[in-house]
Amino acid sequence: MKKIKKFTLKLIKEKNLQFSESFSNSFSTMEVTVVLLKPSAVQRGILGEVITRFEKKGIQIVGMKMLCLTDEMVSEHYAHLAHKPFFGRIKASMQASPVVAMALKGVDVINVVRQLAGVTNGREAAPGTIRGDYSMSVQENIVHASDSPETAARELARFFSESEIFTYPHFLHPCTYANDEL
Ligand code: IDP
Ligand code: MG
Secondary structure: OHHHHHHHHHHHHHHOOOOHHHHOOOOOOEEEEEEEEOHHHHHHOOHHHHHHHHHHHOOEEEEEEEEOOOHHHHHHHOHHHOOOOOHHHHHHHHOOOOEEEEEEEEEOHHHHHHHHHOOOOOOOOOEOEHHHHHOOOOOOOOEEEOOOHHHHHHHHHHHOOHHHOOOOOOOOHHHHOOHHHO
C-alpha cells in the first residue's frame, strides 16, 4: 500500500496527473482511470469499437497496452470476489486471452467511464452503454473500469509502469471543456 501511494504521488508530480483526493474541494477534478478490455472484447473483435467510444467522448488515452494477466494480478484485482463460488471461472475468463489495459484521463473520468461501461450484468445494462450494447452476460461483460480514486491509483500501479503513462497535449481540450472546468 505504501509503495502504491509513493508511486501514485510520483506520477501525480512527474506526469501532472491529478487524483481527486488531491483536489477534494474543487467541483470537478482531472483524474486518471483504468479500463481493461477483457478477453470477451479481444476475442469478439470489438476492441476498436470500444476504444472509439472513449475517444469520441473526449477522454484522453494516456496509456495503452496488451498483456496477459498473471494469477497474481487477477487474484489482487478481483480480491473482493475471491470467496465467491464462481471465482475460478472469472479467473479463467480473464486469462482466456490477452487483455488490453488503458489509462484514461479526463475531468471526473472515473465516474464518467463507469457510466459509459454500464452496470455489471450486460443483460441489465442500459442500451447506449458498452455493456448494454455489447454484452449478454454478467461475467463476459467486455470491460473493467476502476470504481473509485483509490482503486484507480492501485490499478494504475498494478498494470502500468511509470514509463508507460504519457503526458502530451490534448488538442481537443478547448472543444471538450470550458476553461472553468479544467
Ligand atoms: P464490476 O466489474 O461492474 O465492477 P464487480 O462486482 O466488481 O463488477 O465484479 C467484477 C467482475 O466479476 C464483473 O465485471 C464480472 O465479470 C464478474 N462477476 C461479478 N459478479 C459475477 C457473478 O455473479 N457471476 C459471474 N461473474 C461475475
Ligand atoms: Mg468492480
